[in-house]
Amino acid sequence: MRIQLINPNTSADMTHAMALSAQSIALSTTQIIACTPEHGPKSIECAFDEVIASAALLDLIEQGKQQGVDAHIIACFGDPALDAARELADAPVIGIAEAGFQMASLIAHCFGVVTTLSRTLPASEHLLQKYGYQHKCSGVRATDIPVLALENIDPAAYLLLKTECLAAIEQDGAEAIVLGCAGMSSLVEKLSAELPVPIIDGVVAAVKLAESLHQLGLQTSKKGQYGQRVSKAFTGRYAHWSL
Amino acid sequence: MRIQLINPNTSADMTHAMALSAQSIALSTTQIIACTPEHGPKSIECAFDEVIASAALLDLIEQGKQQGVDAHIIACFGDPALDAARELADAPVIGIAEAGFQMASLIAHCFGVVTTLSRTLPASEHLLQKYGYQHKCSGVRATDIPVLALENIDPAAYLLLKTECLAAIEQDGAEAIVLGCAGMSSLVEKLSAELPVPIIDGVVAAVKLAESLHQLGLQTSKKGQYGQRVSKAFTGRYAHWSL
Amino acid sequence: MRIQLINPNTSADMTHAMALSAQSIALSTTQIIACTPEHGPKSIECAFDEVIASAALLDLIEQGKQQGVDAHIIACFGDPALDAARELADAPVIGIAEAGFQMASLIAHCFGVVTTLSRTLPASEHLLQKYGYQHKCSGVRATDIPVLALENIDPAAYLLLKTECLAAIEQDGAEAIVLGCAGMSSLVEKLSAELPVPIIDGVVAAVKLAESLHQLGLQTSKKGQYGQRVSKAFTGRYAHWSL
C-alpha cells in the first residue's frame, strides 16, 4: 500500500526525518510518500499558524488523492484540518494526535502528553476533549522547546524534554507518554530506553493504524459528516477548488 | 467607534445585506466597515469550505488591524478562525454564533438553533460544546436551504425556515431561536413578527457586544492563549505573513 | 431606556456606589434606577443570606415592573432569584455573574474569578456549572474580605485582593479576571491599571448587556420556563403576592 505522509509545515528537514521514522516502522509492502507544502508556515505553534497551514495542507490531500494513495497521515500534533481532509479524501485520513492517544489508551490506564510551546496547551486539551480522551490524560506538559529546535536537538533541550516526561510520570501519575510533536519522532527510541514507561510517537502509531485500516478494507465513511464537500465557486488563490 | 464586519465568504451581496442589518442596529456613533475576502469559497457549508475561508479571513483581520478598527466581527455561524483572529488582533473579535448564544441565554432557559444544511449540524454542536451552551440548547435543526438561497429567499424556502422554527418551539421546547446563518440576518424582523418566541440574529447581537466591549474599555487579553502569534517564516502564497 | 439596578442587600451605601459605576458607563439616554430592599440581610455571604434576600428582591422586581423599566439588573454575584425574577418580569433580567462570565469569554480563552468569603466558593462554582462556563474558568479564589469591607476598602484589603488577582493570573493561568462581588465595582479602574489582564466588573457588564438587549428589541421569552408564574393564594407576610 501507499501512505501519504503529510508534514503540514514547510520544513523539508522535518519532513525527511519523519519519513525515516515512518518507513522504518512500515511493513515492507508499504510505501511512504512524504510531502511538504509549498505554501505556509515553517512550523506550527499557535492557532494562527494552524489556520494558514490547514489551507495549504488540503492541496496535498488532493494531490495524494490524484495519486491514488491508500491512506493520508497528517503529521502535526494539532491534527490540523482533519475533518476537512476527511471530506476531501476517499482513503482514510489519520491525525497523529488521535493515533497516539489511541495507542496509549490500549496499554496504559492514563497517559501524559509532553509537547513544545505552552501556547499549544489549549490545542492539545481541545483535541483530548474532541476525541474523548480527557479522562485518560494525566496532564499535558509544555517544554517550551520551539518545534524547529527539535530537528537537531541539543543536549540541554533533550534534558528538558526528558525532565518533563519524568515529571509527567512521577508527579502526574502518567503510565505512558504521548509525544506532542511530530518533530519528536526521532527521539522516541532514546526516550523509551531511558524512561520507565512506554513512549508513544504519533507518527509511527499513525502508520500502523493506516496499514490496519487498509488491511481491514475500511475507508472513510462518505455518508454524513465526511461526505463529499459541497460544490461551489472559489475565487482568487483558491479558484482551483471550484467544483 | 469603527467595527469591521467580516463576511468570510466571497459573496458581495451577502456582505451588503449583513452590513445593512448591522448599520441599522448600530449606535449613531458606530461605523460599520463591511468587507469581503478576495480569495475563498462563495459560501461556507462544510469543514472544507471553512478551512479555506479561514486562511483568507485572516488577511481581512490584518487589514482591519492596520486601519485601527475598534472591533472585528466574524459573520459566519461557524465562527471560523476565531482563535487565530484573536491572536492576530488587539481589538476584540466576536463570532456571531457565540454572540447569538450569549444573547439567547439571557432571555430564555433554553434555545433552539435553526440552520442551513444538515452537513453543518456537527459544526453547530461543536460550537455549543466549545462555548459551554450544550445544556441550554434544545436542539439544532437544519432546513437544507443552501446559504446563497437565503439572499433573495423565495416563499417556499421561507416557509421551510419558519416551519423548522415552529418545530423547534413546539417539539423541542425551544424558548428562543438562534438563527444559524449570517444570511438569515435580513429575515429576523419578519420571523420575530410571526413566531411566539424571541428570534436572535448573531450579526446584530455581535454588533451590540462589540459596542459594549468598546464602551467597557475591554480588549482581547494578550496574555496566554490569545497572545501575539509566534514569529516565523511563511513561504509561497502566505509569504506576506512572515514575521 | 430605564434600567432598574437592584442591590439585593440592604446596604444603601453599596447601592449608591454601584449606581455611580453603572451611570458612568451607561449611554446618555439610559437612566439607572438604583434600589435597595426594605427587608433582608445587610450583605449576602452564604446560602442563608441568599434565600432571605431573594424573597425581598422579588418585591423590587415587581416594583420595577410597575414602573415600566426596560431591564432589571440583579447586582449580587450569586445571581439570586434570577429564574424567579425572569418569571415575574417581562423586561430582561440580568445577573452580574452571568454578565461578567459572558464578557470575559469574549476576550479571553480562560478567566479567573476573585471573590469575597471562602464560604461563597461553592456558589460561584454552581453558577459556572449552571451557565456552562466551568471549562473556561481557571479557578475561583476567595480573599476572605467581608462584602461590607469593600465599601471603603483599606490598603491592606486592597493589597489582598490584588494579590489574589495576581495569583489567579500567574498560578492558575487566568487571562482575564471577573470580580466576584458587586461591591468591587468601584475598584475595577484601579485594578485594571495595575494588572496585566482585563478586569471585568459584572455590574457595568450587565448595564451594557441590558442596553444591548433593549436595542435589539429582545425581551424575556414568556414561553416555557420563564412564563408567567402560576396563579395562587399566598398567606401572611407574602399575601400581597396572591394572584
Added chain:
Amino acid sequence: MRIQLINPNTSADMTHAMALSAQSIALSTTQIIACTPEHGPKSIECAFDEVIASAALLDLIEQGKQQGVDAHIIACFGDPALDAARELADAPVIGIAEAGFQMASLIAHCFGVVTTLSRTLPASEHLLQKYGYQHKCSGVRATDIPVLALENIDPAAYLLLKTECLAAIEQDGAEAIVLGCAGMSSLVEKLSAELPVPIIDGVVAAVKLAESLHQLGLQTSKKGQYGQRVSKAFTGRYAHWSL
C-alpha cells in the same frame, strides 16, 4: 427520635396527609412533628413560588432547631432552601427529591420521575444534575396535575398519573419511578400495586434516611459549606434573623 417534617407550602391538608404517610413508616420510637409555614404560597409550582416559600421555610427550620429535633425533612420535590437550611441546622436536613433518588438508585439501574406541572421540569432536571443522578434518570415526565389537585385526587387525574408512570416504564425504560411531588405520598401504595416496578415516595424515603443518620450518629458537617451562617444585621420583616 423526633423528626421535623416541613411542608414548605401553606396547605395544612397536605401537611396532614404527608404526616400520616411519614408516621405510618416511622419506627415506633420516632415522633413526626409536621408543620406548615405561616407565610408563603399555597403550593409550589414555579421558581417564583419556591423563592417565596424558601424564606418562610427557614423560620420553621429555626423553630425545629429551638425544639431540639433530631432531623429536618423538607417535603417539597424541589428541595427548596436545602443548602441554607443545612447552614442553619445542626441536625441533618433531608430533601425528599434527594431521598427519592438515593433509594431508587439502590434498587434500579435507571429510574423515571413523574411530576406535576411541565413548568417544574427544569427544576427536576436541575436537581438531578446537582445531586449527580442525571445518568441514572430515564426521563422526567409531567402530568400537568396541579399540586393541590393531588389532595383528593379524582379518578381522571389518577389515571393520568398512572398513564405517565406506564409511559416512563414502557417508553423510557424506567426500572423504578420516583414520584415528583410530596402530595403524591398517599398514592404510593395504590400505584405500587398496579405498576410492575417499584414506586418511590420521597417523603417516606426521607423518614428512613433521617432515622438512619440518627442511628449512625451522623450530623450535618459544620466545617465548610454548611458551617454556621455569617453574623450580620437583617432589616424589616427579616430583622429577627439579625445575629
Added chain:
Amino acid sequence: MRIQLINPNTSADMTHAMALSAQSIALSTTQIIACTPEHGPKSIECAFDEVIASAALLDLIEQGKQQGVDAHIIACFGDPALDAARELADAPVIGIAEAGFQMASLIAHCFGVVTTLSRTLPASEHLLQKYGYQHKCSGVRATDIPVLALENIDPAAYLLLKTECLAAIEQDGAEAIVLGCAGMSSLVEKLSAELPVPIIDGVVAAVKLAESLHQLGLQTSKKGQYGQRVSKAFTGRYAHWSL
C-alpha cells in the same frame, strides 16, 4: 429482618469484625448473617483480586437467596459484582461504597475518601463516576496500608490513616470522610472522636439502608437491567450455575 453481610474476601477475622460493627448498629429486630467465601483472595487490592472474588461472591448471594434473607450487603469498597448480584437476587443488594457516598452527600457539601493501596485509586474514581458522585468528592487519598494490616492496626498505621484524613480535610476541603475499606469499620468511632468532621463507614451505612429499603417495602426492580439472568449452560467449576 435478616441481612446477609458478605465479606467478599476470605479473611474470616475481617468478616467477624465487620459483623460486630453491623450488629452494633442494627435494630434489635435485625439479624446480621455474616459470611465469608470458600474460594478467593485473602484480600481485595487490585482489579485481579476483584474479578476472582466476584465469582465466589455470587455463590454467597445465591446461598442468601436460598435462605430467604431480606437484603444482601457486599462489604468491600470496590462494590464488586454489584450489578450481577442484583440480577441474581430478589432482595435489595447494597454495596458499601454506594452506601457511604449516599450518607456523606446528605450531611456534607463535599466529602473525601481515604482508602488503602494507591493501586485502588482508579477503582474508587470509577465508582464515584458510575454512581454520579464525582463532583461531590474532594479527592481520594491512599494510605498504602494493606487491607489485612487494618485488622489489628498498629499505632503507626493508625496515625498514617488519621494523617490522610486530616490532609483530606485541611488540604482538599473535605467536609466529611468516607472510609474506603470495610476493614476500617472498627476504627470509625476512634476517628470520629479525633477528627472535626463526620466519618462515614460504608458497612454500617449499608445496614441502615438495607433496613430502610425493607421497611419501605422496596425490592430490586426485576424489570430491565436487573431482571433475572438469562438461562444457559455453564461448564466446569461453574456447572452449578446452569439454568
Added chain:
Amino acid sequence: MRIQLINPNTSADMTHAMALSAQSIALSTTQIIACTPEHGPKSIECAFDEVIASAALLDLIEQGKQQGVDAHIIACFGDPALDAARELADAPVIGIAEAGFQMASLIAHCFGVVTTLSRTLPASEHLLQKYGYQHKCSGVRATDIPVLALENIDPAAYLLLKTECLAAIEQDGAEAIVLGCAGMSSLVEKLSAELPVPIIDGVVAAVKLAESLHQLGLQTSKKGQYGQRVSKAFTGRYAHWSL
C-alpha cells in the same frame, strides 16, 4: 508474532469461527492461538455471565503468558476482565469493543453499535463512557438475537440484524456500524456488501491493533494501575493464584 485470541464463553464453535476471521486478516507472520475456557457460561449475555466468565478468562491469560504470546485479545464485546488481564499480562491485552470503537472513530464522525440482547445495552453504554466514545456514538441498538443463534444465523435473524443496522444509519445518523458481538465476526463481509457505511468487527480490528502494538514495540505499562497484581493467598478453587 503470536496472538492469543480468547473467546471468554465456552462455545467451541464460536471460538473456531472467530479464529477463522482473525487468521484471515492477520499478517502471514502472525499466528492466531484461539482458546476457549474450561469453566464458565456458554454465552455472555448479562452481568452475571460476565462475572463468571471473567474469573475463568484469567486462567487463559495466565496460560498465554506462560506460552509467551505477544498479545492477548479478549473477544467478547463487554471487554470482560480487561483491567485485571492487563495487570496479569506483560504483553498488550486488547478488548474487541475498544478496538471496534477506535477503528470506527478514525473513519466516521459518529458510529452506531448493533448488538444482541437488550439486556446488554447498559454494558455497551458503560464501555462507551469508560473509553470516552459516548459523544461519538449515535446510539446502541439491540436485535434481541441470542449470542449462540449467531453461529449459524438463519435468514430471519440476519434480516433483523441488517434492519437494525439500517435503522442506525437512517434514523440515528450512524456513519459506520460497530458490531456488538464477537459472534457477528463472520457476518461482516456480507453486511459490508449490503450496507452503505463501513461495518466494523472488533475481532479483526483487535488483531490489527495487536500487530500494530507489537511492531511498535509497545507493551502494557507496568507502572501504575496495570502494575503486577499484589501478592497474597487465594483459597479453594482459586488456590492456584496464590503468590
